[in-house]
């Protein structure tokens with residue numbers, strides 16, 4: 001499904017390449033978050049795909065509303081997974097965004113009877129550039145690995161590794 005409120009992965013890839021080059025040139029920090037809706041296949045099973053689509057849109061709006069800087073970006077990575085790009089942001093700032101996003105989704109109290117606490121939650125993997133020799137792909141890979149670790153630890157949490 002194309003979600004009108006949120007850019008797609010292609011838009012993210014282009015922006016990420018640009019912002020990565022800037023971060024290398026200017027020696028800026030840069031951080032990425034991968035955000036995935038928990039137990040979403042079960043959500044679709046219980047409430048149906050059309051309601052699932054609405055839920056994806058609601059989550060997208062709540063996540064976007066958790067961003068504070070004009071240069072922050074959120075896109076849909078694939079399925080129920082979003083990717084967030086935080087230019088010029090160190091790990092401490094990225095953690096604050098992860099906490100804000102986690103709370104925004106939890107506090108919205110969107111019913112999901114098979115979800116954590118009976119509501120829709122998200123798991124988040126956070127990663128920040130480690131040094132000038134890191135390449136863009138490993139930053140994304142680390143965010144993804146941290147997302148999977150957050151899932152393995154019970155979901156509804158973020159992990160920075």
Ligand SMILES: Nc1nc2c(ncn2[C@@H]2O[C@H](COP(=O)(O)OP(=O)(O)OP(=O)(O)O)[C@@H](O)[C@H]2O)c(=O)[nH]1
Pocket residue numbers: 001036037038039040041042044048049050051052053056078079080151155
């Ligand atoms: N309704 C709806 N479902 C979607 C959309 N995009 C992805 N999905 C579904 O989201 C589910 C994602 O499943 P997974 O990420 O594998 O796992 P999960 O059920 O979310 O469980 P965990 O991620 O392990 O918590 C799949 O069932 C997809 O079909 C969408 O736009 N609308």
